[in-house]
Amino acid sequence: MPDYTKHPDKSILLAHARHQRFENWLAIQQHVDVDECPVCLPQCNSYRDISEPLEVLGRMYLPYEPIKGRVLRRIEESEQRDHPKVQRRLVLPVLPGRALRTIGPLLAAALLILCVVMIGALAHLPTTTSVQPGSRSTFLVQPTSPPKSPTPKRHSMLKPTPKSKPVPTPTLTPVPISLSSPTPTVEPGPSIVMCSTPTEIAHFRLHICGHNFQPGDKVLLILYFSKKPPRQLPMPLANWQGYTEIMLNIVNCSQVPIAIQAQDLTHPSDSPKPLEAVPFGNCPVPTQTPPALH
Amino acid sequence: MVTDVQVVESLRAGDAQAFHILIERLQQPVTSYLHRLVGDREVALDLAQDTFLQVYKEIGKTSEPLLLDAWIYRIATNYGLRYLKRKSLRQFIGLDERVALDQSLLVAGPEDESETRILVQQTLHRLRPLDATVLQLHYGNGFTYEEIGQVLKLNAEAVRKRVARSVEKFRTAYRKISAQNRPNKFW
Numbered sequence: 001m002p003d004y005t006k007h008p009d010k011s012i013l014l015a016h017a018r019h020q021r022f023e024n025w026l027a028i029q030q031h032v033d034v035d036e037c038p039v040c041l042p043q044c045n046s047y048r049d050i051s052e053p054l055e056v057l058g059r060m061y062l063p064y065e066p067i068k069g070r071v072l073r074r075i076e077e078s079e080q081r082d083h084p085k086v087q088r089r090l091v092l093p094v095l096p097g098r099a100l101r102t103i104g105p106l107l108a109a110a111l112l113i114l115c116v117v118m119i120g121a122l123a124h125l126p127t128t129t130s131v132q133p134g135s136r137s138t139f140l141v142q143p144t145s146p147p148k149s150p151t152p153k154r155h156s157m158l159k160p161t162p163k164s165k166p167v168p169t170p171t172l173t174p175v176p177i178s179l180s181s182p183t184p185t186v187e188p189g190p191s192i193v194m195c196s197t198p199t200e201i202a203h204f205r206l207h208i209c210g211h212n213f214q215p216g217d218k219v220l221l222i223l224y225f226s227k228k229p230p231r232q233l234p235m236p237l238a239n240w241q242g243y244t245e246i247m248l249n250i251v252n253c254s255q256v257p258i259a260i261q262a263q264d265l266t267h268p269s270d271s272p273k274p275l276e277a278v279p280f281g282n283c284p285v286p287t288q289t290p291p292a293l294h
Numbered sequence: 295m296v297t298d299v300q301v302v303e304s305l306r307a308g309d310a311q312a313f314h315i316l317i318e319r320l321q322q323p324v325t326s327y328l329h330r331l332v333g334d335r336e337v338a339l340d341l342a343q344d345t346f347l348q349v350y351k352e353i354g355k356t357s358e359p360l361l362l363d364a365w366i367y368r369i370a371t372n373y374g375l376r377y378l379k380r381k382s383l384r385q386f387i388g389l390d391e392r393v394a395l396d397q398s399l400l401v402a403g404p405e406d407e408s409e410t411r412i413l414v415q416q417t418l419h420r421l422r423p424l425d426a427t428v429l430q431l432h433y434g435n436g437f438t439y440e441e442i443g444q445v446l447k448l449n450a451e452a453v454r455k456r457v458a459r460s461v462e463k464f465r466t467a468y469r470k471i472s473a474q475n476r477p478n479k480f481w
Contacts, residue, residue, distance in 0.1 A: 011458030018432070020439050022454065050465045053414050056407050057330060057434035062398060064325040067339060068317045071346045078347065240319060243300065 007039050017047040188212065190272040192221075192262045194280070195245070201281040206248040210262060210272075213238035217266040221246065223257040224290035235262075253283035259290050302360050305353045317346055320363070323435070324370050330430050331374040332381075333419055335398055341377060345370040364444030367435075371427055371445055378423045413475060417468045425460035432457055 008016075008028055016028050032040045195209040210219055221233040238244045250256060261274040274293050279285045304312035324345060329338035348369050356365070418426040431437040431445060439453040448456065 009458075010462075011455045014458045014461060015439065015454050018457075020454070022439075022450070047461065050461060050468070051433070053410050053468065054429060054433040054461075054464065056411050056414055057430060058436055059404060059407065060326070060330065060411060060434070062326060062329065062335070064322060064329075064335075064339060064342075066318075067321050067325065067343050067346070068314065071317055071343050071350075074343060074347050075350050078351070241301070 007037065010043065013040055013043050014047045017044045018051065190217075190242075190262070190264060190270050192260065192272055192275060194260075194275065194278060196280070200247075204250045204252070206250055206256070206280065208235075208246050208248070208260065210235060210238065210244040211242065213242045213244060213264060214267060214270070215240045215242055217242070217244075217264050217270070219244055220263045220265055222261040222263065222292075223248075224259040224261070224292065225255070226258050226286060226288060227254070230290070230292070253280070256280045256283050256286070258286035258288055259293055261293065302353075302356075302358075302362055305362075306356070308354070313350065316349070316362075320366060321346075324366065327367070327430060327435060328370055328374050330415070330418075330434055331371075331423075331427060332377055333415065337377060341370065341373045344373050348373075361441075361444050364441055367431070367437075368445045368447070371431075375423050375427065413468065413471055417464055417471050420467050420471070421460065421463055424456075425463055428453070428456050428460045429464060 008031065012022065012028060013032070015022050016025065016032060022028075031037050032044055190210065190213045192208055192210045194207065196205060196207040200207050208221065213219060215238055217238040219235040219238065221235055223231045223233060225231070233246060233248070235244045235246045257278055259274055259276045260278060262272050264270045264272075276289055276293070277285050277287065301312055301316070305316065321342065325338050325342040328341045328345075329335055332338055332341065345366065349366055352369075418429065421429075428442060428446070431442050432439075437445070439450045439457065442448070442453045442457075443450050446453070446456075
């Protein structure tokens with residue numbers, strides 16, 4: 001007989017009505033939907049009712065003019081503000097007034113020093129012949145350092161450059177290791193590669209990366225082993241770049257699969273070629289092919 | 295779970311292409327979210343720009359792990375809430391007048407839902423900004439409690455309770471507004 005004395009909190013009933021996962025959600029499902037608690041079921045239904053008008057928020061769509069251009073312009077302006085020296089160097093030829101304002105204090109200082117020198121020279125006039133023209137010109141025409149090229153501290157994101165790709169580091173960006181060929185090649189269609197970094201290999205972590213799937217595709221991995229039955233492993237949905245990855249902890253070389261097959265469940269015709277002879281660290285490279293792949 | 299680790303790394307390294315793609319991907323949903331939150335199209339467009347500008351400035355200062363979308367929505371939410379706070383203060387001291395709801399919302403979805411849409415927006419504008427934000431994220435953007443927790447820096451349990459409280463407040467306010475607008479109908 002169901003126990004109706006303990007009713008879950010209202011927030012839990014709402015979460016249940018909204019299909020949110022929480023601790024003991026199966027017990028709540030049993031209590032509400034299977035046992036049909038006379039208190040909680042109407043409460044859940046009322047939450048479903050109030051959710052109905054709120055659902056329109058998810059169906060609201062208004063096209064907005066793209067803001068990318070304006071954002072990039074504002075970044076440019078902001079960078080110029082943050083690096084005023086760079087800006088001055090950039091605007092010097094087109095804004096002489098501003099440039100004059102910039103060099104004004106320097107000019108005043110130079111004139112002041114010149115006056116002091118001239119007064120000093122006049123004071124010593126009886127003993128010295130004249131002020132060396134060169135010494136004056138030393139102040140007026142100070143040897144200036146060559147103009148530095150405007151190099152902002154931060155790499156600009158405003159204009160995409162072909163060499164703007166980050167340099168991959170072994171710890172953060174795994175270098176893909178192709179299993180079928182010694183050099184990593186990314187095929188135009190969907191493909192899977194073993195992309196364990198040396199650190200991951202040292203920790204016996206099998207890292208499998210999938211590329212060029214269609215965003216949102218559901219991919220299922222089938223791992224074939226030499227002495228064990230195959231194991232299925234669903235990968236996370238392909239992201240907006242068509243990329244998906246999964247990490248598998250193993251204990252020893254016997255757990256390294258002899259072949260890996262990926263099935264694109266959303267677009268079955270796009271399934272990539274299976275990987276065979278999977279190399280993993282110092283483990284012996286398997287030579288047999290699973291019968292299912294023949 | 296879909297991971298954006300690679301994208302975050304590219305952005306942190308200053309990859310221009312990654313930043314361009316990010317704006318292209320999120321400019322519509324973020325602007326739409328801000329529009330629903332602040333109820334003013336032009337303001338939403340400005341705040342969306344501020345959001346991406348902030349993303350550009352701050353992404354390099356973040357440390358791992360970073361849930362990119364939640365982090366961006368957190369920035370957008372902060373901008374939205376700050377705007378609403380300033381606006382209510384200005385209205386309170388009489389510097390600003392109360393403005394009518396944005397009429398563009400009338401055509402922001404299926405025609406048969408336009409009345410409900412306006413009622414819902416009117417109701418949300420009567421709620422406290424944080425309550426409205428929680429409902430916008432959950433119902434408008436389909437965020438789970440965990441994802442809302444990432445945006446608002448709360449744990450999932452706190453979000454669950456917050457959503458329940460907000461729904462109760464919404465229910466009360468919606469009934470009142472519906473009764474005013476449709477006196478012959480009981481919701």
